[in-house]
Amino acid sequence: MKNKALFLPLALLLTACASDGRNVGPGEPQTQNWRSIATARDRERLREWRTAWVRALAKSRAAGHGAEISKEGMLLQPDAALPEAALPTGDYRCRTIKIGAKSEGLLDYVAYPPFDCRVTQASDGLQFVKLTGSQRPVGRLFPENDRRMIFLGTLQLGDEKGVFSYSHDRERDMAGLVERIGESRWRLVLPYPSFESLIDVIELVPSR
Numbered sequence: 175m176k177n178k179a180l181f182l183p184l185a186l187l188l189t190a191c192a193s194d195g196r197n198v199g200p201g202e203p204q205t206q207n208w209r210s211i212a213t214a215r216d217r218e219r220l221r222e223w224r225t226a227w228v229r230a231l232a233k234s235r236a237a238g239h240g241a242e243i244s245k246e247g248m249l250l251q252p253d254a255a256l257p258e259a260a261l262p263t264g265d266y267r268c269r270t271i272k273i274g275a276k277s278e279g280l281l282d283y284v285a286y287p288p289f290d291c292r293v294t295q296a297s298d299g300l301q302f303v304k305l306t307g308s309q310r311p312v313g314r315l316f317p318e319n320d321r322r323m324i325f326l327g328t329l330q331l332g333d334e335k336g337v338f339s340y341s342h343d344r345e346r347d348m349a350g351l352v353e354r355i356g357e358s359r360w361r362l363v364l365p366y367p368s369f370e371s372l373i374d375v376i377e378l379v380p381s382r
Contacts, residue, residue: 206299208316208324213341216326216349219366223351223373226365227252230274230372237275239283246271248355249377255321255353261300261360265381266291268304268362274372284371291378302327302362304376311348311364311376312337323352325362344368 209217219226231250234243248254250271268291272284289307293300293315300315302325313327328338328346338346350364362376 206316208318208326211340212324212326212349213344213347215344216347219349220324220351223363223365224252226373227273227363233274233372234282237282242283242285243273249361250375254355256355257320259319259321259323259352259354259360260317261293261302261315261323261352261378262380263293263295263300266293266378267381269377269379270307270309271375271377272371272373273375276370276372280370290381291376304330308332309369311350311362313340313348315352321353325350325352325364329368350374 212220231243231252234240243250250273267288269288270286272286273282275282286307290305291303292305293302295301298314300323301313302315303312304310308331310330311325311327312330313325316324316326318324325348326340327348328340328343329348330337340347345368348364348367350362352360352362354360358380360378362378364374364376366372367374
């Protein structure tokens with residue numbers, strides 16, 4: 175596997191990387207400006223989030239998944255964001271829906287059962303990690319405005335015990351939007367992920 179030297183223990187989560195690729199170690203000052211950290215590709219993905227969503231929904235509906243999309247209500251509506259988007263710390267149940275096949279032979283709509291996720295407060299800001307499942311986003315949450323937070327992270331796969339540092343593996347890098355869509359209900363929207371779909375939507379509901 176490439177970039178082995180950059181494969182970090184999960185306990186460290188992601189050390190943020192400056193725009194010049196320099197690793198910022200634990201205990202050093204961390205920026206809250208995600209634009210100074212995000213790669214050019216991820217800035218583009220975030221700019222094109224709505225285009226990705228509309229394309230994905232069109233493909234999925236054309237493949238016969240209109241009823242499933244409608245059943246999800248606000249979760250899959252692109253413009254459903256509500257004020258007070260800040261994601262509280264704690265444990266969550268996270269349910270992933272992949273919409274719009276990226277290539278022939280893949281499914282245009284896949285809804286997975288809930289997995290375990292966690293949001294924690296670290297010295298450099300909020301950290302998000304999906305704890306279970308075969309594809310696990312791990313990364314930082316940045317304040318953006320009252321209706322949105324920004325997620326920058328990387329993808330942990332299978333039985334891996336560590337994570338790649340952000341910006342050192344293009345296929346593992348992830349960028350998304352966190353929005354509140356209801357009472358104690360949020361979503362993490364990942365436009366143009368590297369694998370399988372045009373958009374991934376992860377529903378986040380606090381564990382009871």
